[in-house]
Amino acid sequence: MRRRFISEDELSKVLKLKQSGASWLRIQKETGIPRRLAKKAYEEWERTRSSEELKKARTGIAQEEFRKHMEDLLGVADHLIDSLHAPPPMKKMPKVDRFFERIWEDDIRQESKQPPRDREWVRIVRHNKMLFQCLQDHTGEKVPWQLLREWQQTFNRYTKHCNDLQVESRVVVDNLIGKQADLRSLIQGMNEGQEIIEKMACGVVEALWKGMINGEIIKERIFIAAKDMRGGNAMVSFGKEGSVMAFTLDAMKLAEDVVDLCKLAVNSLLTGKELLLVQKVAADIAEMEQKAKDLDEKLDELVLRPLILRTKCELCPA
Numbered sequence: 149m150r151r152r153f154i155s156e157d158e159l160s161k162v163l164k165l166k167q168s169g170a171s172w173l174r175i176q177k178e179t180g181i182p183r184r185l186a187k188k189a190y191e192e193w194e195r196t197r198s199s200e201e202l203k204k205a206r207t208g209i210a211q212e213e214f215r216k217h218m219e220d221l222l223g224v225a226d227h228l229i230d231s232l233h234a235p236p237p238m239k240k241m242p243k244v245d246r247f248f249e250r251i252w253e254d255d256i257r258q259e260s261k262q263p264p265r266d267r268e269w270v271r272i273v274r275h276n277k278m279l280f281q282c283l284q285d286h287t288g289e290k291v292p293w294q295l296l297r298e299w300q301q302t303f304n305r306y307t308k309h310c311n312d313l314q315v316e317s318r319v320v321v322d323n324l325i326g327k328q329a330d331l332r333s334l335i336q337g338m339n340e341g342q343e344i345i346e347k348m349a350c351g352v353v354e355a356l357w358k359g360m361i362n363g364e365i366i367k368e369r370i371f372i373a374a375k376d377m378r379g380g381n382a383m384v385s386f387g388k389e390g391s392v393m394a395f396t397l398d399a400m401k402l403a404e405d406v407v408d409l410c411k412l413a414v415n416s417l418l419t420g421k422e423l424l425l426v427q428k429v430a431a432d433i434a435e436m437e438q439k440a441k442d443l444d445e446k447l448d449e450l451v452l453r454p455l456i457l458r459t460k461c462e463l464c465p466a
Contacts (some may be wrong), residue, residue: 170315306432374403
């Protein structure tokens with residue numbers, strides 16, 4: 149006996165009757181289709197529909213997850229470029245490995261609504277590093293990642309040159325203070341006298357650094373100033389914007405004398421044998437800025453989006 153199959157029209161009738169609450173016996177009477185065959189066809193239709201709905205749901209989830217994944221990668225790229233700057237020369241410059249560790253310590257994905265605790269911090273660093281690896285996997289040879297390695301090499305030179313400049317600045321400041329007995333006596337008479345001298349030397353380098361960032365290392369444009377504060381105090385600051393090495397003295401006249409000495413130190417560093425070291429720091433800054441700019445162009449969102457869409461990494465949603 150030849151096996152019977154039901155047509156699309158017959159299946160539509162079965163579905164309509166069954167979904168209205170009809171029994172299989174009634175469906176058999178009204179359609180002429182054996183109730184077992186009608187039931188089998190209906191159950192097969194339900195399985196197919198469930199499979200298609202599941203597939204559609206998974207596709208929707210995958211699309212949303214991929215959208216989030218792309219935004220994560222774009223966020224990591226932006227954060228990396230924004231972090232590739234020459235840090236101001238402090239008393240001790242960070243090594244390049246530590247500098248990059250600090251980049252990945254930032255909560256780029258905003259995973260934590262509060263300051264992260266130890267375990268959250270470890271997870272944030274791990275996630276950032278994983279996403280950075282995925283960014284490299286997606287871009288491959290399309291992005292010249294050697295620019296980043298070259299930037300790191302220049303950073304190491306920059307760190308060494310900044311540390312050397314700090315040493316030279318301290319020598320110059322000490323020599324100048326040694327020639328001004330009254331000023332030396334006032335500063336050394338303070339409880340924090342040695343700290344003030346250290347801040348003066350570091351502040352001179354800070355002022356020079358800000359000039360380098362702005363492309364101006366002419367002594368007349370290096371800003372060091374004293375500002376009158378309340379209560380007879382005065383603040384000595386280095387550079388026109390917020391000064392890391394700013395400090396307060398208890399008299400405006402003393403602050404002005406300190407400013408004059410720091411300006412003499414700037415003049416000495418820009419006219420003596422230390423000028424070559426200043427120029428090396430300036431060259432390092434320019435080189436890092438250029439490499440960061442070149443990498444920024446390759447990691448532009450308009451470049452990255454199609455690259456990410458065409459490629460795959462281990463964290464890509466299926």
